[in-house]
Amino acid sequence: MRWLTSLATRLMPVAFLVIAMIAVAQFWLQHAPSGHAFDGYLGKTATYLHTYAWWAMGLSIALWLVFFMGFFNERQRLVQPDSGEGSYFMDILDRLTNRTALEARLNDQPDAVFIDAEQLAQTLKSKVIGQDAVCEDMAAQIRRRLALKQRGKPVGVFLLAGPPGTGKTYLAKCLSNSLQRKLLHFDMTQFASGGHGATQLFGSAKGYVGSDAYGKLTAGLRDAPDAVVLLDEIEKAHADVQKNFLTAWNDGFVTEASDGKQISTTQSIFILTTNAATDTLHSLIERHANDAEELRRTSTNALRESGFAAEIINRLDRIFIFRSLSGLDVARVTALEIESMIKGYGLDVALGGIDPELLLDMMRRQGKLGSAASARDLVRLAEESIADTLIEAKQKGHSEVSLVAVGGRVVARPAA
Template identity: 30%
Template structure:
């Protein structure tokens, strides 16, 4: 098995002749793939301590001491030969495998190790981020400790040990920290002998090697054909992009406990990411629901058949797992991405809710973010989570929290053009990688979500003088509306924002909604009126009746201005009917009444009233 080289160990080997101390950050809690059995060529996933010790042994180091603020000092590995050597060279006295030490005693030990000439040895300071509570506000003892450590780094020299000889190398001191800034800034800046090593997430080659190592633990792998094995390793590697090798090991254990075979690798990875084994996207009933969905959607979203058909096409593509099939690697991109554009009040938000009900069976699986609330750059902290150290950093971000809580959901970003451009940059990562890490360092995975952006771009445009005027208007053909709106959206992302890459990620998923016609407006009106009648029956036990002439009068009042779409019809119905109806009923004795008939609508001094008959 060909095991890729580990970058941070390569850097350590290169720097040992010239650097005495190392601040190591990043994925220090990950596992690392080492070829421990040279004869068989097999590799093993080991923690940082083991990886470091195996490397040091190969460089003729005889001793590794490890310290952390909780357990104190210990010998790694905990073997008799190493314990005896530590006791003889440094008077280490272990009780139950460890020895408590003050910072003053620890600095003296660091000085001894740096100057030791009999054998090569090293000291690892684990959980070094916790040595001081506030790195820029040190106590007197902490300040003295770090000054001593800085002085030791400058006074140390590369050593040729008397016992084994070899090239001159430092006896290194390694500080394991969560972030480099967890230590005083001056400590690393003012010493040329202190190197900074950052351990990144494993790349494709390393994950592939780990997947090959873990593959035999999946049920059915040993008996599978060679091409099936190859495909499994490829799917495992690509599906874990951005994850640690420890995560790959955890996925393997999860698959073993859930009795998942190699054909279920996608489910195993998804279960690890989102914490849910059941996958609604793979339910057979979902295909049946989508197959018959056109009437279901058009019952709630009227007059938008081209938009509905295109939306269903994109949804069917998501169900068949063909989203991004033209690319080499789909990765963990969202299941579906839709960009709803068009006039206000024509059903964009309603279609998003309808899709939620259709796919997930519950509108509660719907999260809406009004992007006008994120027009300032600083509001990104609210959406994505404040960075550690800032106020409310422990709360996480509203978006990342919502997706972690509801991994199978529709996420709606309303009026996306109103968000600050810097916030829009975050959507690039979501659309490309399907994940987002908040200020706490927690990752939310969007691989099982449908993302919907809504926008009114293209309805109005600005001329050369900055004046807004209509770009499209009621009465224009749908082809004209679609062409002009799409062009305006393209111009906005390319020229106004200078972010054509965001538009490229959205691709051809732009769904343009048409204006509400008078015929469609009448259907919307009738639906709203039925809702009013149902509410009267449920709340007041009254059956609503209305002669055709009164209904036509009310319809004319509600649809005379369609510039605000269905939302405008609802507002007019409230003003012309619901408000005067409520006023009239408030003054009536309704006990025993079963039927309410509206006989006329009148208006005097701009006050609308209803003539009612109760029986």
């Protein structure tokens, strides 16, 4: 019906012209004096028009009918919803907005992704020692948020709080590997200055130095929109730098300063870490171990009192509190660090190849460092204890070794 209405609208001027000509012809035939100078030519034309007047009038009336039918049909369709699914809304969008641009943005929305939360939790727990509750909660949160088909915000904005060296940064790296997403890692201590720090991440405005290249964050998200963005020690970044992330977390995009382009963050996962309020959080986790809601409420207050801006805290989807390592968890982390170091020298560790006495000695030495000790201290202790003997083993052509404590020192022996 639309094309017919459109055709009738286009032919309407022709109909008006035909009717006008018929009217002139009728007038001429009735009132023109005989013997007029133009009587021969005009008389023949008027007679010809008079002959086909009824045909012309019929065509004109038909055009008018088609036009009015189309007009009222269109008006009725705009006033009342069509029975076809979505047609009413899309007609409104045609009239009131840029439908093509809207459809393009909708097509850019991420599809729902379904993951096995239990399997993800097991993978994380096998690597991040002593933080089982955090790993399970993180896996559950990721599963729920990835299952949402349409999101106007990132998949998640998570804050990992707790003592240093308890696995916060490592968890973000493990999550990136498990989900097969690129990791964009930013040490926020490097962005302690406001203006300069912001330009490094979000680019420079035109006319300023560096405006010919994207910022580190905007370029990373442009190339990998589903990245895991790790903002390590976020509390040490300048307040202006922190505020630049608000649109990323609240509105689902960041703006590249060099060209004004908006880079979507709706597929990204933001992981923030902090060492702020460590002692307070440690006491809270002991006090509210069985009350997750109260723990979240009190930990939020503790972070606010430690200097976290309210607008930052309000945009966090979840706060995860890491526990200090103790007991066998320290032994597990120590063993993993030793294994990693052995592989770093191009060697393999034999099954059961780490002397328990070696682990106990390193745990005692770490314990002397007090509550401030972390996994990084274990790495340094391991390097001091076993690096030289591993180098010797490699030089001797060994490929698989066992570490044995002998006379106060560690010896790397070839596996049997």
